[in-house]
Amino acid sequence: MASSTGTRDRLSRERVLAAAVALADASGLDAVSMRRLAQELGVVPMALYKHVADKDELLDGMVDRVLGELSLPELTGGWRTAIRGRVLEVRQIQLRHPWLRRVLESRATRTPLVLGHLDAVIGAFRAGGFSDALTHHVMHAFGSRIWGFTQELFDDGDPASAPSPEQAAALAQYFPNIAAVAAVAGHDDDTVVAHGCDDQAEFEFALDLLLDGFARLHAAGWVPPQR
């Protein structure tokens, strides 16, 4: 038994990655430092380096670990339902692990599961009859939305951003358009306050708008411009 417990609480790449994901889920990405993570595992920081090459590899491992939650549905239905379903599924992962977004944004991650997702989406377009050139273009147009998030560069909802009254007044004075549009989103109060603006409906709106555009170009027999 001593040996089994001994074996059980040995470190392993799996244990390290699991702890890193748990830590990021619980305390945010910034809490994931080699030192803090080691402490969480009851071990000295340098011990981690026997299991991951460096912090970048740790982050890659975290990405692949949560991307493993994908159920990889087969491609029944057309390209559109296949892609839509896949992207919405990745979105669910991203909602469970909010740090995923920042990790994917900040680095050119090229892990097997990342490439696998891209390959699956590209494959769905091609199986749907998209030319390689059009597929290439629409993949660029897809951008980060392929990972289930909109960029959210102007957060009009989430944080304690509901500004103080005098702040709101100043904003309305100098940026009347922002104020007006922000107001309409929240006029029923709980809409914005409760779940921000990047809610499911908002994301699907943008996703379908893109997919509509792709379908239209495909149907119209799009070919690359002159060259």
Place this chain on the structure above:
Amino acid sequence: MASSTGTRDRLSRERVLAAAVALADASGLDAVSMRRLAQELGVVPMALYKHVADKDELLDGMVDRVLGELSLPELTGGWRTAIRGRVLEVRQIQLRHPWLRRVLESRATRTPLVLGHLDAVIGAFRAGGFSDALTHHVMHAFGSRIWGFTQELFDDGDPASAPSPEQAAALAQYFPNIAAVAAVAGHDDDTVVAHGCDDQAEFEFALDLLLDGFARLHAAGWVPPQR
């Protein structure tokens, strides 16, 4: 004259921000640390804190400084040309200052010029007759493209990413769709190798696809779903 030179080489917020922008342009965003920046200015790190509150404010200041390069064209033509022109102009700034993207991505910047750009685009939609609700939706769908960049999460061109032959072979084996689409983009060789994939045409493709979608929804009299 002694006093004038003395005055001239005193630090100032402007000098600090200008040096920070120059440093980021020349050596990348990671080179912009308080210590390195101070050294560049021939001054001790803590001296900077008499002119910017902290590093976040420094970054905000840098953003506003380069956004000041906007020429703010008036809104001749319809909403579409106005917005298209504005976004492409911001894109030019972003191409001159590649670090801008990471700064905007990583933080919820709410400086006057950032808000001003958002307000101008929102204003163009509204002036074009878009309802506030539709404007709100399309702004979300716009996402980071409003700042002139596509997310570029799968960089198939830019860096030394043109993989070694055996790497390419392995990629083609496991991710045939990625390989095929990446190949088509570069089949004329100089296309991808020379200027990557996020070139002007690629960006405008995605931009116009979005604008087409917006126009179509607007023309169809889009109204928000049930509620």
Place this chain on the structure above:
DNA sequence: GGGCAAAGGTGTACGGCGTACACCTGAGGT
């Protein structure tokens, strides 16, 4: 079972970061 390589955990140290805080210095107004 004894010996031994290899794998895994430790301790120390280095150079970076942002920035708090006490201090000094020199220019401007009275």
Place this chain on the structure above:
DNA sequence: ACCTCAGGTGTACGCCGTACACCTTTGCCC
């Protein structure tokens, strides 16, 4: 001539990632 106070300085703290040398434990082979 003095005072004030904005602006530059020096030191220090607690983080960070990680190189490197060391020790301990494990598992295998004779």
